[in-house]
Amino acid sequence: MPRVAHVPLDAVTERNLRRHYLFSALTDSQWQGLRAHVRALQLATGNRLFDQGDPGDAFFVVCSGSIKLFRDSAAGVEKIMRLIKSGQSFAESVLFSDPPRYPVHAEAVSASLLAAVSREPYLALLRESFDTCRAVMAQMVQRIHRHWDEIEALSLLGSQARVARYLLSLAPGAAPTAVKLPARKTLIAGQLGLAPETLSRGLRALADRRIIVVRRQIVEILDPRALSDCASR
Numbered sequence: 001m002p003r004v005a006h007v008p009l010d011a012v013t014e015r016n017l018r019r020h021y022l023f024s025a026l027t028d029s030q031w032q033g034l035r036a037h038v039r040a041l042q043l044a045t046g047n048r049l050f051d052q053g054d055p056g057d058a059f060f061v062v063c064s065g066s067i068k069l070f071r072d073s074a075a076g077v078e079k080i081m082r083l084i085k086s087g088q089s090f091a092e093s094v095l096f097s098d099p100p101r102y103p104v105h106a107e108a109v110s111a112s113l114l115a116a117v118s119r120e121p122y123l124a125l126l127r128e129s130f131d132t133c134r135a136v137m138a139q140m141v142q143r144i145h146r147h148w149d150e151i152e153a154l155s156l157l158g159s160q161a162r163v164a165r166y167l168l169s170l171a172p173g174a175a176p177t178a179v180k181l182p183a184r185k186t187l188i189a190g191q192l193g194l195a196p197e198t199l200s201r202g203l204r205a206l207a208d209r210r211i212i213v214v215r216r217q218i219v220e221i222l223d224p225r226a227l228s229d230c231a232s233r
């Protein structure tokens with residue numbers, strides 16, 4: 001069985017892609033020219049999309065499911081760099097790498113549908129239109145700033161604050177809500193730089209304070225303001 005299956009790109013998925021920051025600045029004619037170079041890929045849980053060091057001929061948007069980006073240490077220990085959920089993109093670095101190679105491994109955490117965008121046609125659009133290039137770069141800079149915030153959180157915040165910050169990233173907004181954890185708790189712990197038991201203690205401490213309720217993979221956020229306070233400590 002192939003690790004990646006090619007499937008048709010349906011109209012709903014295409015409309016959602018057009019709203020993504022990498023494509024929202026494109027004109028209709030630019031999108032139509034790029035559309036022929038966008039492929040829909042289906043991965044089963046555990047299927048590998050690419051390996052670290054593979055030639056990077058495309059970047060990706062997760063349409064459904066989730067993908068883990070990770071590296072293996074010299075001792076063979078897996079270090080999760082990032083968990084990518086529906087609506088997020090990854091591997092954009094290949095656009096500006098020479099030669100373009102993927103810097104991590106990518107594997108499906110759950111059954112996933114991806115949009116793969118060929119590198120060269122997208123670069124051609126950026127070269128042809130300064131306005132489009134500038135709009136895309138502005139969005140990328142904002143994303144880089146968010147990554148710096150995440151790195152700061154991992155470096156400076158305690159375990160409970162990291163857990164609270166992560167939950168808020170799944171449910172931005174001031175209203176109580178319920179969210180589904182996008183991956184197993186062991187994977188989330190790895191992304192947060194925590195041991196699995198430390199993540200469990202952090203969730204339990206927030207639950208004991210009636211800030212959240214945890215039901216397996218579902219977390220109900222009862223008090224977003226209190227959770228926000230925890231995320232800053």
